[in-house]
Amino acid sequence: MEASKVAPVGSIVMPIVVAVVAALLPRFGASSYVQILVYYTAYYLALGQAWNLMSGMTGYVSFAHGALAGIGSYATVMALNAGWTLAPAVLAGAVVALLASLVIGLTSLRLRGISFTFTTLFFQALALQILRKLPATGGPGGLTLEEILPIWLPQLLMIALACTATLVMLLVRHSRMGLRLLAIKGDETAALSLGIASARLKLAVFCASAAIAGAAGAVHGLFTASLYPDIVFSVDVSLIALAVPLIGGAATAFGPVVGALFYVGIGELLAVYAPSVHVVAVGAVLLTVMLFMPGGLLPFLTERTKQKRRRGEPRAVTREVQQ
Amino acid sequence: MGEISRRALLGATAFATAASLRVVRANDPIQLGASLSLTGRFSDSAKYAQEGYRLWEEQTNAAGGINGRPVALSIQDDASSPDTGRVLVQRLIDRDGVIAILGPYSSPITDAAAVVVERAEVPMLGTIASDSSIWTRRKLRWSFQAFPSSDHDHQGFLDIIKTKGGVKKLAIVFEQSPFSIASKDFAEKLGRDMGLTVESFGYTPGSQDFRSIIERIVSFEAEAVTMGGYYEPSIALTRQMIERGFNPLAYHFILAADGVTRDALGANVEGIFGRSAWEPSLERADSKTFVAAYQAKFNRLPAYHSAAAYSAGQVIAAAIKAKGVDRAGIRDFIAQNSVETILGTFRVNETGQQTGYKYVATQWQKGVSTVVNAASAEWPKPKWA
């Protein structure tokens, strides 16, 4: 396993360049249709990186990331409706999501794998029920942002967020913290015996991951301008958060990029030609990847390209894991 | 990072940009777009709406189109997802250049589409949008309600109860969703104004077990029960009430007029009240023509969704006739004019809510769903077998 202290410069610059290009697309005359697809790619990427940071790196499967994003949405819209300005409101979304993750984390991260997963699964279900009931959160009709913000605002914010999340993932992946997290994923008992402060590390990364998810939800709230609890807290959002990195390549910084592009691209193709098979297709792709390309599409494809190039050279004994 | 991601990104952008361009020529058909939940939760109703749209498109083109140009109505599936709906509406607007959108089915998707068209400045009709809260939660210039509001769901039934007398306690069963809560609120007020003791019992969407609610209604000793949820939960509630042996004096559920109710409940359907925005049996000339044409094409009687879809087409046609293929002009026309359709008189107020269309009360009498009023209603409901 390649362990560099700092990520290669090219890898850091690339996401920033892509983000700037994406942000400038409207100026190049791209239609609103292309822009909305770019938006959703950024949104799914942000969610995916959030999940990746936690579950991809530690192996603790979370079904709560949709709910964490949803909590971010609600907090932000409530803040805006209470008269807060934009930046503090979005920040509030991230912070409240982080606090929520503390609640889950403190009660369940000391438990092993499956118990944590159950906790996140039920957190999602509980959040939905409670937010539907509370009058303060609007009940089943949810919350409304009366003013519909111009589309460029959530777009820019989401692109920036997705870029930041990818960079965070990149830096973590190439840091000692990243190594420690992967050690937990591989064998937590062994990691503990090596002196890794597993409980604290898991909690820290879960909270960071929740903040990113919360921010993504906050920006999405600005985009949709209406929050219906059945939609916001639907398990579908958590499904996307995990499918994007798993399909693209978990525990890598650019895997989720591939995953997000793939998800939106295939999704749109299906939407035009065969909308009824969308759900089955997502499940089938996920299953195929999990069975035959467990590292995800990106590592699988880069491995194939490298093998093609290495044809004629003696095969290396150890495999390099690319980011 | 790898060539793969870089290439993939460039490829995707190129594909996306190419796919979004389109060359438009002068005598092209008038492009219209519709979003329906063809898959997902509401697929049956969406199918009926689709049929109504198709019939309208066919008949319009057979009669020479609008202002000499044929219409092309693109119907897309939003898969009951607001996110999908947003992208789809944007695609219809940008790639297909539609001049108006005919709206989706449920509240969240209608709301999502309304936000998109508000930003894009394209007119939209909420074809079966009975939930008025879409228009009260924010100011919308470009979307209009094209269906009677669910606020009035229970009105016909309550009017009949008032006239017949003998009812002191009313139980309202409602789904915890915006449209049903709004209609429950209205009904509660109406009932209390009538001097009734009213109690409401809410259930979560998708719930199938009404036994607890029925126990509470039995304890409450209601004489009249009215249910404001979707079709299948209403059937489940009815069956479980029958199983429980509880026979109210009068029973109403909003979608009871649907033909399949008789198949679902058999002889027990007798006396059950419903409400309808439109019935095939209505004695209006244009309605009868529609029913005949529908039967010829699809071999069965149309449901109200089909009629609603057809009438939405009629409204758009009237707007285009008057203002041409001008999005802003169409918008102004709809906001300021009444249009006669098979549903009745289409008219909206300043907030875009429907004020022209009305509901009528129905009742199952001798196996036929009949439009009734207090005079012609059967009373009380015969005991269930």
Added chain:
Amino acid sequence: MTWTLALQLLINGLIAGGLLGVIALGLTLIFGVMRIVNFAHGEFITLGAYLTWSIASLAGLSPLLGVPAAFVVGAGVGWLVQTLVISRVTTRPSLDVLMVTYALSVIGLGLFSLAFGGDFRSFASGPSGELRLLGISIGLRSLTVLIICVALAVAVVALLRSARVGLALRALAQNRDAAAGCGIDTRRAERTAFAVAVGLAAVAGSLVSLIGTTTPTVGQDLLLDGFVVVVVGGLSSIPGALLAAFLIGLVQSVSGFYLDDAWAKIITYALLYLTLVLRPQGFFGQEIEA
């Protein structure tokens, strides 16, 4: 609270608990023998429900035929899934196995939506009428469901206690390697366990279709409650699962009456949280490995 009301709530609780018990038995069987939490279990429930609906509505036969049909079809599907998919991943880390079963559930949900549409489906045929006993009323459909659930629970427990295959499963649950060392065909035993568990899930679905309405998510919704039951009862404990099922059924029945069904869900899920915080292994189970 009057005596009759209490009895009525008890009966309603038993019926809900019976269904949950059948589902929990399947989950416990799979976890106990294979250490897998089957996230696809809900789709097998849905399978049984649609199969029964098809028998009742499309073929016009008695829906009660759906019960054995669901078991047979379910067991067959379970056998196939285990052989073709699950067996490939039993040696992989639990994240991967979880995701495989989850992916299966997504595929299942998509297929059901595709095949049957998203709307509710129900049928009128089957037992009808009610039984009046001691001042309370039990619908005959509900009574049928209750009887079948109890019969199934008894049958499964008896199977595990005595029959050869039952002993093999219990041996595997205790210690896989030792069981293999004793000459037990572990792969065959796993397939049997999975098939039986899926058969049970399908039967639960069949019964649900009898007393409620069927939608593509009917299984997933029930599975959530099923998970609460197995966590509270202890993931690999059969008596725990049955007891917890009854408890949760009762909680839902009572809170559904005094509050509403949303509260019933909130309380049920809160019970799960409490269990995970106070006694993560459940009330009868052993410590769960990562």
